[in-house]
Amino acid sequence: MSTENVRVEVDYNASIPNNVALAEDRRLLKALEEWHPQYLAWWGDMGPEGFNDKEVYLRTAVGVDPKGWAVFDHVKMPDYRWGILLAPKVEGRTIPFGKHKGEPVWQEVPAEYRSMLRRLIVIQGDTEPASVEQQRHLGATAPSLYDMRNLFQVNVEEGRHLWAMVYLLVKYFGKDGREEAKMMLQRRSGNEDSPRILGAFNEETPDWLSFFMFTYFTDRDGKMQLESLAQSGFDPLSLSCRFMLTEEAHHMFVGESGVMRVLERTCEAMNEAGITDPYDVEAIRKMGVIDLPTVQRKLNFHMSVTHDLFGSELSTNAASAFEAGLKGRFKEEKIDDDHQLYDDTYPVTQLLDGQLIDVEENAIAAINGRLLDDYIKDAKGGIGRWNKMIAKLGIQFELTAPHKAFNRDIGQFSDVCVTPQGDIVEQATFEANISSYLPTESDLNYINSLMKPCYEKGQYATWINPPKVGINQRPVDFEYVKLA
Amino acid sequence: MVFMRQHLIDPEVCIRCNTCEENCPIEGAIEHNDDNYVVNAALCEYCMNCIAPCPTGAINNWRNVRQPYSLEQQYLWDELPASIEWADTEGTTEALEEEANQILDVAHQGSGVVPAPATAARPQINLWSQGSPAKAIVAGNYRITEAGTESDVRHIILDFGSQSFPVLEGQSLGVIPPGVDDNGKPHAVRLYSISSPRDGERPNYNNLSLTVKRIAYGEHDETKKGLASNYMCDLQKGDEVEITGPFGSTFLMPNDAAAHIVMLCTGTGVAPFRAMTERRRRMGIVGSGKTMLFFGARSASELPYFGPLQKLSGELLDQELVYSRVGAGTKEYVQDRMLKRASDLAELLEDEDSHFFVCGLKGMETGVENSFKQICLEHNMDWDKIRTTLLAEGRYHIETY
Numbered sequence: 089m090s091t092e093n094v095r096v097e098v099d100y101n102a103s104i105p106n107n108v109a110l111a112e113d114r115r116l117l118k119a120l121e122e123w124h125p126q127y128l129a130w131w132g133d134m135g136p137e138g139f140n141d142k143e144v145y146l147r148t149a150v151g152v153d154p155k156g157w158a159v160f161d162h163v164k165m166p167d168y169r170w171g172i173l174l175a176p177k178v179e180g181r182t183i184p185f186g187k188h189k190g191e192p193v194w195q196e197v198p199a200e201y202r203s204m205l206r207r208l209i210v211i212q213g214d215t216e217p218a219s220v221e222q223q224r225h226l227g228a229t230a231p232s233l234y235d236m237r238n239l240f241q242v243n244v245e246e247g248r249h250l251w252a253m254v255y256l257l258v259k260y261f262g263k264d265g266r267e268e269a270k271m272m273l274q275r276r277s278g279n280e281d282s283p284r285i286l287g288a289f290n291e292e293t294p295d296w297l298s299f300f301m302f303t304y305f306t307d308r309d310g311k312m313q314l315e316s317l318a319q320s321g322f323d324p325l326s327l328s329c330r331f332m333l334t335e336e337a338h339h340m341f342v343g344e345s346g347v348m349r350v351l352e353r354t355c356e357a358m359n360e361a362g363i364t365d366p367y368d369v370e371a372i373r374k375m376g377v378i379d380l381p382t383v384q385r386k387l388n389f390h391m392s393v394t395h396d397l398f399g400s401e402l403s404t405n406a407a408s409a410f411e412a413g414l415k416g417r418f419k420e421e422k423i424d425d426d427h428q429l430y431d432d433t434y435p436v437t438q439l440l441d442g443q444l445i446d447v448e449e450n451a452i453a454a455i456n457g458r459l460l461d462d463y464i465k466d467a468k469g470g471i472g473r474w475n476k477m478i479a480k481l482g483i484q485f486e487l488t489a490p491h492k493a494f495n496r497d498i499g500q501f502s503d504v505c506v507t508p509q510g511d512i513v514e515q516a517t518f519e520a521n522i523s524s525y526l527p528t529e530s531d532l533n534y535i536n537s538l539m540k541p542c543y544e545k546g547q548y549a550t551w552i553n554p555p556k557v558g559i560n561q562r563p564v565d566f567e568y569v570k571l572a
Numbered sequence: 573m574v575f576m577r578q579h580l581i582d583p584e585v586c587i588r589c590n591t592c593e594e595n596c597p598i599e600g601a602i603e604h605n606d607d608n609y610v611v612n613a614a615l616c617e618y619c620m621n622c623i624a625p626c627p628t629g630a631i632n633n634w635r636n637v638r639q640p641y642s643l644e645q646q647y648l649w650d651e652l653p654a655s656i657e658w659a660d661t662e663g664t665t666e667a668l669e670e671e672a673n674q675i676l677d678v679a680h681q682g683s684g685v686v687p688a689p690a691t692a693a694r695p696q697i698n699l700w701s702q703g704s705p706a707k708a709i710v711a712g713n714y715r716i717t718e719a720g721t722e723s724d725v726r727h728i729i730l731d732f733g734s735q736s737f738p739v740l741e742g743q744s745l746g747v748i749p750p751g752v753d754d755n756g757k758p759h760a761v762r763l764y765s766i767s768s769p770r771d772g773e774r775p776n777y778n779n780l781s782l783t784v785k786r787i788a789y790g791e792h793d794e795t796k797k798g799l800a801s802n803y804m805c806d807l808q809k810g811d812e813v814e815i816t817g818p819f820g821s822t823f824l825m826p827n828d829a830a831a832h833i834v835m836l837c838t839g840t841g842v843a844p845f846r847a848m849t850e851r852r853r854r855m856g857i858v859g860s861g862k863t864m865l866f867f868g869a870r871s872a873s874e875l876p877y878f879g880p881l882q883k884l885s886g887e888l889l890d891q892e893l894v895y896s897r898v899g900a901g902t903k904e905y906v907q908d909r910m911l912k913r914a915s916d917l918a919e920l921l922e923d924e925d926s927h928f929f930v931c932g933l934k935g936m937e938t939g940v941e942n943s944f945k946q947i948c949l950e951h952n953m954d955w956d957k958i959r960t961t962l963l964a965e966g967r968y969h970i971e972t973y
Contacts, residue, residue, distance in 0.1 A: 337589035
């Protein structure tokens with residue numbers, strides 16, 4: 089499709105579900121007319137490989153009310169209607185935190201915070217296309233049509249989240265914003281010359297267990313960041329993020345239920361074969377399922393890499409963004425304090441005299457540290473539910489979250505070797521035991537050997553159970569992707 | 573025996589994302605602790621706002637109970653309690669009925685649980701079950717769309733002989749296609765709206781009619797036939813069909829002759845409206861109530877009952893037939909035509925005697941609602957408020973599939 093064609097054919101108001109009066113905003117329309125074909129070209133180059141001509145049972149948001157945002161139909165991904173949708177405005181909303189607390193929220197970018205705000209939006213926006221790029225090869229090894237559909241749903245919604253951020257850039261940041269929007273489509277995950285901004289978004293997602301772990305652990309970082317930005321005093325950012333959160337919940341679901349189904353299959357297979365020792369890896373792998381210790385090592389990897397995404401626990405950038413009223417804390421409205429924090433402290437774990445000790449730090453400086461702690465608490469919820477299921481099936485094994493100091497490259501613990509249990513050890517000891525902490529090459533090779541496509545309607549790969557319920561009340565053997 | 577249909581969340585499927593609580597308009601109707609998200613039976617008003625946004629489907633669970641489960645009980649659950657099949661029901665709770673209930677729940681999702689119109693007659697439900705279905709004999713099967721068009725829609729007349737099968741306009745019945753599925757289980761029941769009025773397709777005969785479209789869909793390069801619809805459309809006069817029901821106790825026509833009835837439909841969604849119109853036609857024009865129909869199809873030749881509709885007087889039925897596939901540039905949908913009748917609809921929206929019914933494909937809901945919203949906007953009315961009142965008073969009903 090040439091650029092010219094796109095200009096002629098696209099009726100933007102019809103093809104872009106929106107509640108931002110797009111049709112009347114000539115400047116915005118003009119900017120999007122330029123960006124839209126570039127976006128489609130990017131999707132063609134870097135979006136899900138090999139499935140753009142297939143009909144996928146997708147959920148499209150056409151409005152923000154509970155009825156409008158979950159419209160299901162079979163569509164081809166390039167025809168997906170990526171919309172620009174903001175949560176309903178709250179009249180009389182005031183800035184909920186920081187030094188401007190209590191002042192009316194900003195409808196335009198405050199000049200003094202322009203570059204800080206732009207940076208926040210660009211960093212958030214950059215992660216959205218990055219994960220689509222990371223996951224682009226997964227369709228080829230989907231364990232079922234149901235899972236393939238969930239992957240593509242995650243992908244198109246990441247695409248929409250990019251749209252949401254690009255909308256803010258082109259609408260509120262003039263020429264720089266348009267430039268940044270273009271750059272979003274030019275950086276490439278894992279590309280040496282122009283990589284994505286955050287480290288974890290330059291790793292490929294090589295297999296489906298990684299995908300489930302990524303959506304559970306790494307997308308949860310996205311959820312925490314969106315929750316913090318949803319507090320923003322810059323109202324359009326807040327409204328954008330609030331609506332994105334409803335979609336983000338689907339990604340959490342794909343991760344949590346995906347890992348759950350993998351664990352369930354393994355435990356059931358062990359029971360069927362009469363294997364009680366979860367460490368009898370050879371026997372368990374013979375059955376074509378993923379042994380629980382390997383799942384633990386994958387969990388250690390994904391959760392610890394995600395910890396790094398929160399940045400330094402003590403951060404002046406995060407402090408400035410909080411003070412300025414641009415980025416708040418998780419569930420700011422439910423925290424019982426003055427929301428300015430000038431006199432408050434927050435305990436940040438640090439390495440002191442060879443020990444990990446909680447030190448009371450200035451609460452504004454510790455914004456990232458607090459968000460990381462909130463993340464860990466949130467992520468542990470699902471781990472607890474996985475354990476319940478393992479226990480219910482009678483297997484003696486408990487998954488645990490690795491200590492937050494384990495395997496860190498950024499922040500307080502980047503220079504220290506800490507085991508997943510939280511013990512400080514010599515580097516040599518750490519390296520000698522690393523095969524019990526993190527996935528080994530043989531673990532990854534084994535997982536990779538299981539990655540065979542399972543495209544028959546209602547069939548699921550050997551290593552994963554069917555879901556308990558289908559999507560939108562459809563049965564689990566529904567034709568979620570029409571491959572013919 | 574009083575039963576309550578209690579709304580519950582499946583703790584095994586729920587991921588505790590808080591989306592339901594966020595979308596719930598009633599403070600405290602959904603709450604949570606560190607373990608579970610739970611629904612307060614005393615507060616939930618069945619608005620269904622939480623259903624579509626739930627990413628997992630955990631929210632969509634229902635149990636027929638005599639005593640609702642308390643919050644304390646729900647907080648302790650690791651999994652949902654099994655459904656209880658009550659023996660002595662007033663007709664709401666056999667397993668097979670649950671199946672029909674679920675179909676109707678999905679069909680009524682757009683409006684949520686809405687009471688029947690105040691002046692509707694009291695319906696009979698669940699007289700015949702999957703275990704002991706009624707056996708109807710096919711008395712006729714006629715194509716009512718033009719031959720040669722893609723839409724093969726049938727008007728099928730079923731005779732119940734000496735079996736009691738009393739129905740009201742707007743109700744449905746269940747059809748059990750014969751045979752078993754690939755897993756050796758009997759086929760699932762299908763629901764069809766009844767398209768004849770309460771006194772029968774032929775007045776005072778124990779028969780009724782259905783409006784059924786033959787379904788075909790493409791799969792792996794071959795065209796597959798919808799199992800039940802093809803079974804129905806191929807029925808010959810004299811064939812025996814197993815029927816359950818009747819079902820439905822809310823999507824019913826008001827008896828009051830002063831009530832205005834506005835009917836919005838596409839395709840075979842016309843079935844309940846044919847029944848309502850025919851009911852009014854047989855009654856004669858006795859009250860001030862208007863009967864208005866917005867009916868969308870691809871073209872006149874594919875519009876079920878096109879011929880008979882032409883014969884109805886404008887005084888009996890104010891009809892707007894809308895076509896989405898005739899020639900170039902004339903694509904029009906029900907929601908578009910609604911805007912052309914904006915001032916009439918605005919007047920009706922304000923009238924306490926008005927009842928609105930939507931029936932057709934799920935896709936039409938949003939368009940219809942948007943048009944109502946726009947009409948209200950143009951007439952300085954508040955659609956959200958009107959909608960809430962209409963729903964609360966049983967004057968707005970949606971049945972889509």
